[in-house]
Amino acid sequence: MAATGASGTNAVRYGTIRDNVLNLEVVLPGGQLLHTAGQGRHYRKSAAGYNLTGLFVGSEGTLGLITAATLRLHPAPETTVAATCAFPSVQAAVDSTVHILQAAVPVARIEFLDEVMMDACNRHSKLDCRVAPTLFLEFHGSEQALGEQVQRTEEITQSNGAFHFSWAKEAEERSQLWAARHNAWYAALALRPGCKGYATDVCVPISRLPEILVQAKEDLKASGLTGTIVGHVGDGNFHCILLVDPEDTEELRRVEAFAQQLGRRALALHGTCTGEHGIGLGKRQLLQEEVGAVGIETMRQLKATLDPRGLMNPGKVL
């Protein structure tokens, strides 16, 4: 997670891995051991020198090898409630997300699943949810604070035309729900047995999320590909999981074209071509479009300085 700058369902409340790494132990290409914040240090904030921790988080192994990480801890919530909420349209689900965040409801998790994903999760994880665009939510706090958060959220979703809200208060019920969400990849794979999964992700300003999600849905339909949409919509971040027949090179080409198009749609909306999956090999061209010539040149300089012989994860990112 530290190497790719990843996040997950909790990021909307607790931040991504970037916000939660206090220190990294890194083996540099020359073999020296670097403690990015100084050995044994774990403070909340600092203004001492360049932010080496932040530079190595998300560098995808191209600057050095991370061998240990010091993480920030958060207090375990006093009470936890999860919920699912089905909507008549993608637009209504995502509008609700935007309104919940704008109302400053401190949701701990807010995940979107399109109806294809929901159907796949129902089958794979033996859920009995309505096959419709759906939000999975979780709230953390005191009993009293939760009551208020939940009530506001329900009001907002209802005013956006939600079908109904279904609560999961017991730990077992909640784990079943989140296990289903975390197994979304396998649920998607099961849609076309024998096919491979191809995941891509983008992230846009939250205000632009409804339009890109609605557009992605239409693009997906137009492409004739099988794919699901699932995402950390509280961050403006979502994934498409596309199923591709490994024998069918023409289909793979269409899948890659879809991913590139989605990346460019995100860039056009002031977003990024990847919220948490990283650049790797497949998004190097998109990275250039995203940060521009001076940005790429600055990144190349950093790479050339810290890894002059190009030993670390060669060919990736840049």
Add this chain to the structure above:
Amino acid sequence: MAATGASGTNAVRYGTIRDNVLNLEVVLPGGQLLHTAGQGRHYRKSAAGYNLTGLFVGSEGTLGLITAATLRLHPAPETTVAATCAFPSVQAAVDSTVHILQAAVPVARIEFLDEVMMDACNRHSKLDCRVAPTLFLEFHGSEQALGEQVQRTEEITQSNGAFHFSWAKEAEERSQLWAARHNAWYAALALRPGCKGYATDVCVPISRLPEILVQAKEDLKASGLTGTIVGHVGDGNFHCILLVDPEDTEELRRVEAFAQQLGRRALALHGTCTGEHGIGLGKRQLLQEEVGAVGIETMRQLKATLDPRGLMNPGKVL
């Protein structure tokens, strides 16, 4: 603030400037214009390439000149309540801070002022607070959520022997309180007219805050210097403002020795020699001790690459 990686009274809830900068426009030493996240981009999170934004935040002008910043916005709180709370000892005030954070009360501000600082603020800002180690607090949220936060905080401070809690609900009263806090520097200067102020800051893991604050108080007493302690204790960060006679070189030497000693105490407790003031010229030796030889060498490489002719704020930080 972006150049020094600064923060302030709101950081405990909303993060430091580092957490709130989404993009920077920077003029590089060669004259090129860099947009650290790509031109016009303002997403919540990204895994696209190296984190240039994070590298330039806190670089103290040594890598390039920041000419514009894109910041994250937070919703304005529905309700705001401020409070002051006086304690019989530094230890009791700081223990309360630790307990409040451990209880996951989402305080928006929690500031510590020692009794010298409190006395100075009373005089300078015409307050009528008890002259004792004091916490200034602020809570943001809905009416109902605030009630609960405030009640928990009061219970915690009482169990640590607080003298009393004084509430400021009206906007005017709150501004008076925070104006006094923000004028702490001038209040301290007024303690010894004709003298100059010398500010230093450190930051430690919150669990080590009580011991370093109590020790700093004793060191201050032993040094015979005039000084106040004031700080963003919710982050483990505090400042000493020392008063020095500009004609008295021996006193200046003692002030500098105190600041160095405080920095080393923070380092010994796994902290940093500066939470938000930066390295500048005065803390270059402490930075070396803090990040170690490999850390310094890595920072020097970054500086040499991005500013090969050493044009940007020469001599600072490294």
